Amino acid sequence: MKKLFACLIAGALLAGPALAQQVEPIDGIAAVVDEDVILRSELDRAVANIRAQYAGREEQLPPPAVLERQVAERLVLLKLQVARARDTGVRVGDQEVDQAIAAIAAQNGATVQQLAAQISADGLDFDQFRDSVREELMIQHLRNRFARSEIAVTEAEVDTALQAQAAGGPQYHIAHILVGLPEGATPEQIRIAQEKVEGVKALLDRGEMDFAAAAVRYSDSPNALEGGDLGWRSLGEIPSAFAQMVANMSPGEVTAPIRGPSGFQLVQLVDVRDAAEAAPQMVEQVRASHILIRTDEGTDPAAAKAEADTLHARLVGGADFAELARTNSQDVSSQADGGDLGWFVPQQYGPEIATAVTALRDGEVSEPFRTSAGWHILKRTGTRESDVGDQNRRAQVREMLGRRKLEDRWERFVRELRSEAFVDLRTASAGGPQAD
Template identity: 70%
Template sequence: MKKFFACVLAATLLSATVQAQQVQPIDGIAVVVDEGVILQSELDRAVGNIRAQYAGRAAQLPPPDVLERQVAERLVLLKLQVARAEATGVRVSDQEVDQAIAGIAGQNRASVEQLRAQLAADGTSFDQFRDSIRDELLVQRLRQRFAQTQVSVSDAEVDAALEAQQATGQQYHLAHILVALPEGATPEQIATGEEKILGIKSLLDRGEMDFAAAAVRYSDSPNALEGGDLGWRGENEIPAAFANLVRQMAPGQVTAPIRGPSGFQLLQLVETRDAGQGGPSVVTQVRASHILIRVDENTSAAEAKAQADTLHARIVGGADFAALAREHSEDPSSQAAGGDLGWFTPDQFGPDFGAQVSALADSAVSTPFRTQAGWHIVQRTGTREADVGNENQRAQARETIGRRKLEEEWNQFLREMRGEAFVDFRTGNATADAAETAPEAPATGD
């Protein structure tokens, strides 16, 4: 969440929320997205703020029509994700939005009122800001739900990742440029995409543009405006098709064009570093069981709390906790075990849950409390000191593999959602064909 809060101010600039306020007559519809719209004022505001971020580096930005199309596509994707989240029952309360805004203000060492004043000075209304935060939280939860249902990591995959880590101990900072191809691309579309990626590679080889600037100008990837930066990754976070290539590259080197499921790519190894090896790590673990009553489209927060209060009263009255968990808990991973979560560090399931468990004595039962998942009742059953060095390594490997799988599956999900959507660009510049973003005859020189 810290990273989310640090980045969310920039994400505000790309909010696709249609404001409830009265639209001025000069405002128009820039893009129709299924049953919603993106207003020209939203698109102009987002483009303007991207330009502000590149103050002093305007030459790195693509031509105005291409920049507008890139930003419009981001807004389209955000609107589609928000719509999908709402359609599948994902909800964010006003209180949760307020907490997120307070967190953002704290990250910027400001009060909420100071943040409000800064937004006004930057030309962004507080209502627009609130709506953008709500949208980002909705998308975040949609992604979390997607990960829980679509991504799994086997013990064999963890074993292989740890073996590879011990062999190399390296992490890689990567960046990429994508020339996207539609599903079922025609031979002509493939040829055009190949010509474009070869042109970009030629520009890089001749030193006419650095990789980050080329990504901003020519890449079709959602992270194009960040210079195509993919961040630091271990080998188990890199698709197998690329891992062997990356292992043999020197920092600064760029691959030849690679054909992947989403189109043609160029991959750059920015730098490497030693991942390090974890040693013994002794931590305090607790063991606990819980009963979860979810808040969703079928159960309101008030109804979930009332059910949790009733179950708590029964436990206080002598009912068996495990039996009630098996009968009523809505956590599929622990329900069959009577709510038993096994041994874990208090912060493993998030700060709200961890604070409640830490405050309990062994054998004690909490009063009902709320987290993002719903209403919980927790019974703490034990405490121990444990060396979790190897366990932590396995957990980290499982997390990084899951992150890599999630990225692949999520990007495919976004491509499919975008392909199925009705999107009509009404603004003149945003209708520019993507093929026009290709460098002009780069392979021939001047």
């Protein structure tokens, strides 16, 4: 299967029991997370999966006890995010899971049946795979809610980023190591973190370890096991605290420790390229129409779902989509146009719309699916390769800036979840039960 499928399998294995083989009747507990647990078998499989990803590069991994602790922490964070999603009312139904799996299969040039066969051939359980997809969708919804309430991008910021793109200039491939600090850190915690980051910097300066290996071993960032890689960014996308430093560095150089809102960071400039070498401006757009039945506090969810199902049945029976949209859709912005949403890139209207439209062929109509706005029925009407116009370019830049802001804010939010939770780690590196 394609790389995307491999990445999904890797992520799902790390997410807990979702892709696990059947748990043995007697299984140990690796961690207690509030009212949930991480089983020893879950942790062992997740660690084995990380080792498989580093096959041939085992020297980059930390000692077994440290790796186990890192992976356990990842599993803890995933449990906490799923729990917070549930507590805030995030629900993912079977239809949304089915649509996501159909999209995964389509992106890998396979049918759902072929995907299931591949999962079975790998010795994994398809029902547990579904559970993993459901949990990932829940976390996506939680992130989207967080972004809508916490992240704002101004038109001035978009203008500045567009001007930087038009002027060309370099893009920077950067990576980081984070030595985290809790909210309201004490002077002693700050001193210990500073000594740690300075010790890591000394190791790098002496050439005793390369940056990616140090990130895997010492970083508290969620991307530590990816070597701290932050990808390619223009100067305007790099936090101002160290943007000018990066601009004056040569590939391979590492900054001195930098104090930020999440802790101390070391930033490496991996490489530099001209912006003209970046991805082309041609994008794939789709055209679609939809019918929306809204759900809110005054709406019976079951009645809204029933209305969407009735409309879908009429469409299956040959009713005209545009006419039904004009007479029944509750999206005032598209109702008069027969539900037409125009041309857009799949992610423009959020992950649920993107998942549904990606799973369709031109001319096909989706099953009813739910978003935060209500129940949708989507019809994909066209596909094209298009040069990104000014409006779409602005939308893409706005999304990119919002995503960069979200990275840091979301990381702090997850760290707050961790600091507020009861976590009892029972890994070897924790020396047995250890609550915090």
